[in-house]
Structure formats: structure tokens, C-alpha cells
Amino acid sequence: MKTDMTRKIRKMSWLKERLSRAVRYGLFYSGVWTLGIFVTLLWHSRAMIEQSIASLNMRAKESFEKDLIIRQWSLLHGGVYVPVTPETPPNPYLAQLPNRDIETTSGQKLTLINPGYMTRQLHELGKKRFGSKSHMASLNPINPKNSPDEWERGALLAFQNGAAEVGEVAAMGGVPCFRFMRPLATEKRCLFCHEKDGHRPGEMRCGISVAIPISYYWEEMGNHIVSVYMGYGAIWVMGLFGIALGTRKLSAYIGHIRKTEETLRDGEEKYRTMMESIGDLVYICSDDFRIKYVNPAMAAKMGRCDINARCHEAIYHLKAPCSWCAFDRLKQGEQVVYV
Numbered sequence: 001m002k003t004d005m006t007r008k009i010r011k012m013s014w015l016k017e018r019l020s021r022a023v024r025y026g027l028f029y030s031g032v033w034t035l036g037i038f039v040t041l042l043w044h045s046r047a048m049i050e051q052s053i054a055s056l057n058m059r060a061k062e063s064f065e066k067d068l069i070i071r072q073w074s075l076l077h078g079g080v081y082v083p084v085t086p087e088t089p090p091n092p093y094l095a096q097l098p099n100r101d102i103e104t105t106s107g108q109k110l111t112l113i114n115p116g117y118m119t120r121q122l123h124e125l126g127k128k129r130f131g132s133k134s135h136m137a138s139l140n141p142i143n144p145k146n147s148p149d150e151w152e153r154g155a156l157l158a159f160q161n162g163a164a165e166v167g168e169v170a171a172m173g174g175v176p177c178f179r180f181m182r183p184l185a186t187e188k189r190c191l192f193c194h195e196k197d198g199h200r201p202g203e204m205r206c207g208i209s210v211a212i213p214i215s216y217y218w219e220e221m222g223n224h225i226v227s228v229y230m231g232y233g234a235i236w237v238m239g240l241f242g243i244a245l246g247t248r249k250l251s252a253y254i255g256h257i258r259k260t261e262e263t264l265r266d267g268e269e270k271y272r273t274m275m276e277s278i279g280d281l282v283y284i285c286s287d288d289f290r291i292k293y294v295n296p297a298m299a300a301k302m303g304r305c306d307i308n309a310r311c312h313e314a315i316y317h318l319k320a321p322c323s324w325c326a327f328d329r330l331k332q333g334e335q336v337v338y339v
């Protein structure tokens, strides 16, 4: 009755231990896996953001370079004449030039467009078409429309301190944008119109800025990001599934080992009880006649229990194996009975 109860209790605690061990393994490896996926996802997201910023930076640079080439083309000709229209009236800031407005032989009125005026008009067209916004700005502008905003002012001051360009994520009118600005060096040929507003050759008082709304770019990137996140999600779920499967197998294996151990322990207990309770003399010898086990009846007969002593010496006090030794015959499977 008592042994039954003990056995039941042992079985229950073993089951509890087995279950909690499996759960512990599962939770531990799931945690490590989730953390690993999370860290990789963070790293990948960071790399994607860095890559997006690098592309934005490249796009902004391209826009700046294009502006520069158009400006250079205009400067190459000292400005260009275009027909006067409501959208392109004569530039009041060029009023001092004698040839600002001319007339063709057929009576068509033309007005001089300086690089700055042209750039401003191009930027307005570009804003409608591309969503990005370019702006020419100076610390002391001729036209107040070309006054810098706070961010541009910071960049212009940085150019005066030697910065070659400024590019970063910053808000423009409350909209998060990638903003980029490079300076325009004042040259001798600029002074013809800009000397009176304080420009000196070699100075970096002005520049062109480009603002690309990040949302505009994210829309393009959106699908890519969603598919990357979904891929990570699928790998994560697959990993969890694998861990659950592995944990189950491991727990079954642990269970199997425990069961075998229990069976062996039970068997050994049974045979020990049997050997200890019978009155027959039992001992077990190794191949080289050394005593490996004696049961209590045999131990009582020998007086002392010499484990590892040679059997013929310990039991019969003989130097050599006994002449009646049946060991060889036993090894060949014969049954030997002494009466």
C-alpha cells in the first residue's frame, strides 16, 4: 500500500518535472529566437532607412547638379531674353540695366532673364511636377522671395564655416523631408549684379536647397518594406514551430530515458530483495575468479565479505582454482548442480 503511494507520488513529480522542463526549454529557445529575429529586423530596418537616406541624398544631389548646369548655361550667355508674358514680367531687380527690355525688328517685346530668375521659375515648375522643392537662398537676398528659412539659414552659416554641403532629415512647414543644400560660390562675373548687396568673390553666402518629402519616398518604398516584414514574420513563425516540435521530441526522449531508468531500478530492486531474502549461498565471480557479489547468506557463511578477492582463496583458502570448479562448464551454458 505504502509502496504504491510512493510510486504514484514519484510518477506525479516526474511528470511535473518533465512538463515544466519541456515548457522551460520551449520558452527559453522561443525567447532567444524572438530576440534574434527582432535584433536582425532592427538591423535590417536601420540598413533600409540608411539606404533610403542615401538614395534621397543622391536624388537631391542630382537635382542640385541639374540646377547648376542650367544656371551655368544661362551665365554662359550673360542671361537670356524671353518674350514678356503675364507669368514672366520684366524683372524689377534688373531695372538698372539699360538693355533689360528690348524689342525685335517685328515689334516683339523681350526681357532679360538672369540665372536667378530662371532658376526660381524652374523650381516653381518642378514643385508642381515632382513633389520635391528646390529653393535658391542667400543671407542677403536681392529678392525677399529668396530669403532663407530657419534650416537654410543654419546651412548657409555652416557653409561660411567651411561645410561643403548639408543633408539631413528635417521638417519643412511641419512635413518631414530630406533636406539638402550646397553653396554657390560668388565669382567675379556675379558681382556685376550682386556687388551692391555685399557679395565678395570666393564667398559662400548663397546656395540652392532641395527638400524631398519623406512620405513621398516612403510610398515608393512601402511595398518593399511590407514584404520584408512579412518575410521576417514567416521565418519567425517557422522557427517557433520548429522549436515547439524539437521541444516535444526532446521531452519525449527525456521521458523515455526516465522510464528505462525506472524499469531498471525496479528490476534491480526486485532481484536484490530476492537475493537478500533467500537462504541459499549465492556469489558472482568475474572471469579471473574475483568475487564481485555475495548475498547476505553467503556473507554470513564467509564471516567477512571480501569483494574482489579470488574465490578459491576467500572461500576454500586454496592457492589455485579448485579442482571441482565448474566455471568453464557454466560459461559454455551447462547447468551444474552441487548436492
Ligand code: HEC
Pocket: 075, 078, 079, 091, 093, 094, 114, 115, 116, 117, 120, 136, 137, 138, 140, 141, 142, 143, 144, 145, 146, 184, 185, 186, 187, 189, 190, 191, 192, 193, 194, 206, 207
Ligand atoms: C545679370 C545680373 C546677375 C548676375 C550676373 C548674377 N545674378 Fe544672381 N541674381 C540676380 C537677380 C536680379 C536676382 C533676383 C532674382 C529673383 O527675382 O529671384 C538674383 C538672385 C540670385 C540668388 C538668390 C538670392 C537673391 O539674392 O535673391 C542667388 C543665390 C544668386 N543670384 C547667385 C548668383 C551667383 C552665384 C552668380 C554668379 C555665378 C549670380 N547670381 C549672377 C542677378 C544676377
